[in-house]
Amino acid sequence: MFQGFRNDGHKKNEIHVAAMGLKLEGYPGSGTFAHGVHPPDHKKLSKDAAIRVMPTPEMVVLALHQNIGGPCDPMVKPRQTVQWGELIGKGSTFVSTTLHASVPGIVQRPVRVTLANGRHMDTLPIKTEGELPSGQDLWDEIFGGDWPTTGLNAYEPTQISRDINDAGLVGLGGAAFPTHVKITPGDKKPIHTLIVNGCECEPYLTSDYRLMVEAPVSIITGALLAGRSVGAERIVIGVEDNKMPAVAALKKATDGTGIQIAVVKTKYPQGSEKHLIQAVIKRQVPLGGLPSDVGVAISNVGTMAAVARAVIHKKPLTHRVISVTGGGIVNPSNVLAPIGVSFGALIDFCGGLTPGAARMVAGGPMMGFAFANPNTPVTKGTGGLTVMTRDEVNAGEETACVRCGKCVDVCPMNLVPTKIAMASRHQDIALSRRYNIMACFECGSCAYTCPAHIPLVQLIRVGKALVAAGGI
Ligand code: SF4
Numbered sequence: 001m002f003q004g005f006r007n008d009g010h011k012k013n014e015i016h017v018a019a020m021g022l023k024l025e026g027y028p029g030s031g032t033f034a035h036g037v038h039p040p041d042h043k044k045l046s047k048d049a050a051i052r053v054m055p056t057p058e059m060v061v062l063a064l065h066q067n068i069g070g071p072c073d074p075m076v077k078p079r080q081t082v083q084w085g086e087l088i089g090k091g092s093t094f095v096s097t098t099l100h101a102s103v104p105g106i107v108q109r110p111v112r113v114t115l116a117n118g119r120h121m122d123t124l125p126i127k128t129e130g131e132l133p134s135g136q137d138l139w140d141e142i143f144g145g146d147w148p149t150t151g152l153n154a155y156e157p158t159q160i161s162r163d164i165n166d167a168g169l170v171g172l173g174g175a176a177f178p179t180h181v182k183i184t185p186g187d188k189k190p191i192h193t194l195i196v197n198g199c200e201c202e203p204y205l206t207s208d209y210r211l212m213v214e215a216p217v218s219i220i221t222g223a224l225l226a227g228r229s230v231g232a233e234r235i236v237i238g239v240e241d242n243k244m245p246a247v248a249a250l251k252k253a254t255d256g257t258g259i260q261i262a263v264v265k266t267k268y269p270q271g272s273e274k275h276l277i278q279a280v281i282k283r284q285v286p287l288g289g290l291p292s293d294v295g296v297a298i299s300n301v302g303t304m305a306a307v308a309r310a311v312i313h314k315k316p317l318t319h320r321v322i323s324v325t326g327g328g329i330v331n332p333s334n335v336l337a338p339i340g341v342s343f344g345a346l347i348d349f350c351g352g353l354t355p356g357a358a359r360m361v362a363g364g365p366m367m368g369f370a371f372a373n374p375n376t377p378v379t380k381g382t383g384g385l386t387v388m389t390r391d392e393v394n395a396g397e398e399t400a401c402v403r404c405g406k407c408v409d410v411c412p413m414n415l416v417p418t419k420i421a422m423a424s425r426h427q428d429i430a431l432s433r434r435y436n437i438m439a440c441f442e443c444g445s446c447a448y449t450c451p452a453h454i455p456l457v458q459l460i461r462v463g464k465a466l467v468a469a470g471g472i
Pocket residue numbers: 410411412413414415416417439440441442443444445446447456457460
C-alpha cells in the first residue's frame with residue numbers, strides 16, 4: 001500500500017524498445033502500457049551491491065500462512081529437533097503450499113505474531129541449533145553449480161508441478177500465490193506463452209536485479225522447466241530498460257535456448273502482471289480475469305530460480321534474496337537470508353539505522369507495508385525492506401480535492417480513483433462497485449500523484465474490504 005513516498009516530479013525515461021533495436025520478433029506489444037507514473041527509483045543505493053549471505057540467525061519465526069490461499073497445518077511439535085529444509089507444515093488446500101525449516105534447530109512453542117501487512121498469524125519459531133552452510137558455501141548450495149538448459153524433456157510436467165508444491169514455492173515477486181497452482185499442466189485454458197517477470201518496478205528494490213546479474217542460468221533453467229510444465233510454446237523474460245546489465249547477463253544465459261528477452265520501458269507499475277502482458281503481447285486480461293484467460297502464465301525471476309532448485313535438486317524454499325535499502329539504512333545491501341529472520345536482524349546485518357531513519361516498510365514505498373516492530377519476521381513474499389528518512393517520506397497534510405484529475409490520468413486500470421475513494425469514505429458500497437473498486441490492485445500511482453495528499457489507496461482498501469465482506 002502507498003507509504004507516503006515523496007513525489008519529486010516525473011523523471012521520464014524515454015528509451016523505447018524499438019529505438020534500442022530490441023523489438024521482439026513475433027510479439028506485438030509496444031514495450032509499455034497506458035498511464036502509470038515515473039517516481040524516482042532510488043535504486044542506485046543498492047543496485048551495485050553484490051548479494052551478501054547473512055550469517056545464520058539465532059532464531060527464525062515461520063508464519064503458518066505465507067501465501068494467498070489456505071494456511072499450513074503444522075507437522076511438528078514444540079521441542080522437536082528439525083533439520084535444515086525439513087517439512088514442518090503442509091498446505092491445507094490446493095491453493096496453499098508446504099513450509100520447511102529455514103534453519104536446523106529446536107521447534108519452540110507456537111506464538112501468534114503480527115506480520116508486516118498487519119495480519120495476525122500463528123507461527124512456528126525455531127531456535128537454531130546445528131550446522132548450516134555459511135557464506136559462499138550457502139550461496140553455492142542454493143544458486144551455484146551447473147544448471148542444465150538442455151535435456152529437460154526428461155522432467156514430466158506433472159512431476160515438475162509436484163516438485164514445486166513439495167518445495168513450498170510461492171510467487172517471490174510479492175504476491176505469494178502458490179506457484180504449483182500457476183505452473184500446473186492440464187489446465188482447461190491452454191497456455192501459449194510463459195512470461196518471466198524481471199521488471200522490479202517498485203522504487204528502491206534491487207533483489208531481482210542482482211539475482212538476474214549474479215545467477216541468470218538458474219533463472220533460465222527454472223523458466224524452461226516452468227514452460228514445459230504449462231506447455232508454453234514460447235518463453236519471454238520482461239526486463240525494464242533501466243536494468244541493462246541484467247539484460248546482458250540473461251541474453252548470455254539464454255543463448256541457444258529459444259527464450260527471448262523483452263526490454264520494456266521503465267515505468268511504474270510495469271511489473272504488474274496485467275501491464276507486463278499488455279507491454280509484451282498486447283493482450284488485455286479481462287476485468288476480474290487471470291493471465292490464463294489470454295493464454296499466458298507469468299512468474300517472477302526469483303521464483304524461476306527457486307523452481308530450478310526444487311525440480312533439479314529437490315530442495316525446498318528456505319532462503320530468499322532481500323533488498324535492505326533506503327536512506328535510513330547505513331549500508332544498503334542485497335542479502336540472502338533465511339525465511340523467518342526478523343527485519344531487525346536484517347537491519348543489524350546492514351550496519352543499523354541512520355540518524356534520520358523515519359519509516360520501515362516491508363517491500364517498497366509504492367506497494368509495501370509500513371510496520372513498527374523490528375521483531376516482525378520476513379515471509380516468503382518479502383522482497384525488500386525499505387527504511388525511509390523524513391526527507392524521503394511525504395509528510396504532506398491532506399487537503400480538499402482540487403479536481404485536477406491527475407489521479408485519473410495515471411491510473412493504469414483506467415479507474416476514477418477520486419470517486420472510488422470518496423464512495424469508500426462515505427461507505428457507499430453500491431457506488432464503489434459501480435466504479436469498479438475491485439479492479440484496483442493498490443499500485444499507489446494515484447496517491448503518489450495527488451497534490452492534495454488524499455490517502456486514496458487507504459480509502460480504496462477500506463472500501464474493498466467492505467465490498468468483500470458483503471457491504472454494510
Ligand atoms: S485506483 Fe488503484 S489501480 Fe488505480 S492508480 Fe489508484 S491504486 Fe493504482
